[in-house]
Amino acid sequence: MSEHYIDQDLKRCIGCHACEIHCKNEHDLGPGPQHCLIVKVGPKVRDGVPRAQFLFLPCFHCEQAWCMAACPTGAMKKREDGIVWVDRDLCVGCKACITACPWGVPQWDEENGKATKCDYCKDRIDRGLEPACVTGCTTKALRWVKPNEASKRKREQFAKEIAENFNY
């Protein structure tokens, strides 16, 4: 079952793309495939200041992964801890996973003619470390947590924000 989650604190993210570069270092990727991606949205004016958001988009490691269902060779695999990953020896480069994924996560590795995607840096996880994007993030905007920890943090943040407007 899926145990992992990368929680992005949008308020801390500065859209610097360090996560993408740390990711490329871990996976020895050159230009082209992007296991994670920062997408800038905005700016839109809020309270008189134009605000932009930078959304961090890795793989979501779905419980019922479209990419796995679509893969005809069994190259798209899932570990017990829920990490969905590409077994490169089995990948024939058919790109069915790229077609199937609703969020555009699987990437094409032109150099090797294989699909490639975020595997939450499973080799690092297995050594007790965190994914490279989380470890290297310039402003500590990314956190490697259990999904419910992320929900809890978000609720607490929301509670603080609404309480600030209470008329005690």
Added chain:
Amino acid sequence: MATRFVHSICGMCTFRCPITVEVRDGRVKHIWGNPHVTGGYNLCPRGAAGRAFEYDDERPQTPLLRDGARGSGRWKKAAWDEALDFVADKLAAIKEKHGAKALVMSDRGGPHREFHRTFFQAYGSPNYFNHHATCSNSVHNAHMSMTGLARNGVAYDYKRCKYLLSFGRNFLEAVGTGEAKNIIDLIERGTTFTHIDVRWTYTGSKATNLYVVKPGSDYAIASAMLHVLIKENLVNREFIADWVNGFDDLAAFARDYTPEFAEQASGMPADAIRRVARDMAEAAPSVLLYPGYMTAWGSNDYYLRRALYAINALLGTYEAPGGMVFPKGPGDVGVKIRQLTGQAPKPEESERFDGIGTTCHHLGKGWGMAQLLPKAILEEDPYPIRGYIAQRHDPLASLPDPAAFKQALEKLDILVSVDVNWSETAWNADVILPECTYLERTDNVIVRKGLKPRLALRQQAVEPRFDSRPRWWIYKQLAKRLGIDEFLPYETIEEEIDWQLEGTGYTHKDFEETGEIKLTDEEIWYDRKDGLKFKKRSGKIELQCDELTDCGVPCWAPYEAPPEFNGDKFRLITGKKAVHTQGRTTANNPLLHEITPENTIYIHTSRAKNLGLKTGDKITLTPEEEDKPQTGTLEVTDFIHPDAVFMLHGFGDTVPVRSRSFGKGVKNMQLSTGKLRQTVGGNCPLTDTFVQIAKA
């Protein structure tokens, strides 16, 4: 699989962040922040892309001698002995025929200058300068004029700051890892952060308040803040009595600069100016009014910087928690570190090519004025210049009007480029001496000043990939050939490090574990009543100072309104982003280039409409008085002042062998014709560049 961690110092830009290099089987696997120093592995994208830089083949790989016209790209590979002999012979000949001062040397500043500066000092030339003419000359010189301290004579205590005000310092795009994290922490704590700029940036996006103002009007706003603080008696009377001279002169100057005047000049509402001044006073002295980073803005930038330091002085932010603090060094804990430059003789000849110390007395020799070199070469004024060593400095990329600069370089007997990169200057040089990259070499011991001073070392992480040599070796070899190597008293880098550390009880081995040596566990603070170390003769901050007026430089100059912009004329503003700063390590970097392959040109919606332009249009940008347009791609935005046209600096690469960045984007410096000029602060007046825009 053998993995080891080497703690070192980044070299991708001039922030020099502490890094930890993860080396696997002799190759760089990762580059992280150094957790022993910063408490985390976080590192900005440029730092992380140091790996891609290391394994990119598009850099000089052996010593090269020019084998065709300058800039033709025809090179002859040379052995080190041959290249060094060639350079040494030329330098000896120049000294014999024209004197040592006929050789100039420049670099990018910073603490890793010991080897080449010692060599240069021993050679006997006074003509060292650095890249600060296009960076921080005016803020350095402004602070020197008031306190005797350089800009970095104070540090910023972000962690305890209660109000942050920035004039255009783009903390969150021109990123240093530690500083960006500090700013985000500060915002998360709920500290008010007011950002004043001529355009929207990621920094403005995160600020509490953002004011987009007329370019060139900052000095009016700062003067109005002084006006409010003085008029409403919001200043720190005790601090002023103890530490500030010349308050009355400043008060007289600021009297006419009302917030209403500044509103008319800048567009920033008078009420907002009052509110910022009052809020800062409320939070004082734990206030940071950031004095400036890259300040090669307008002709009168010096006065803006003086005004910003004056606000700090009136609020008493010096050596206050959350304010500007004196960075403490080894001397503060009774440790003495030897520097090579300290034992080399000072040049007998002191007259400089840029007139600092002879015709110009109020500017610092430590930075010089790079922009005056072309005139000195071409007119042999004040004397002939025949040789130039560009040490990791690229004037043809970083100074305005590269065509004019290049024309002057043509006249030199020898131009040597010592670099890890194909710089534009290297491409036009006679000799390239390829330096090992920052991952392939160990450098001198540097001092990390701060509330807790430390020593730090850049340590070699991997073997050099090509026939390059470390800086300490290159200058030692040149010095041997010229008979001046007694001032570089080492044969190995370990010997040099131990020489620097002699008497401290430390050796080069003490850096292995963490990359740094902590000199104290406790923060050191000077007494705010009687322990501050301003370096003016009075020992105080001098708002009014005879040294300036004696040179004919007024301490406070009246605000001059910038010209009106309409039709097709715009004011050129440039900046940086996290993946791409001034360094030549980023534009052609395979991974950073992928994120930002070229610069886009931004103008305001209203101006675009008048010119019939829309986002995505190809446009031409033409400099003043020169019909040499460049072509760029337009983006129209509501979030820039209508006077301004903005683009990222560092594009339009002219070096063909940099295959990714070559020819991509607009080269802003080429638009800054006529800006190789001296200004009162020593900076090139880059934002006084006006360009015409038309549909291509």
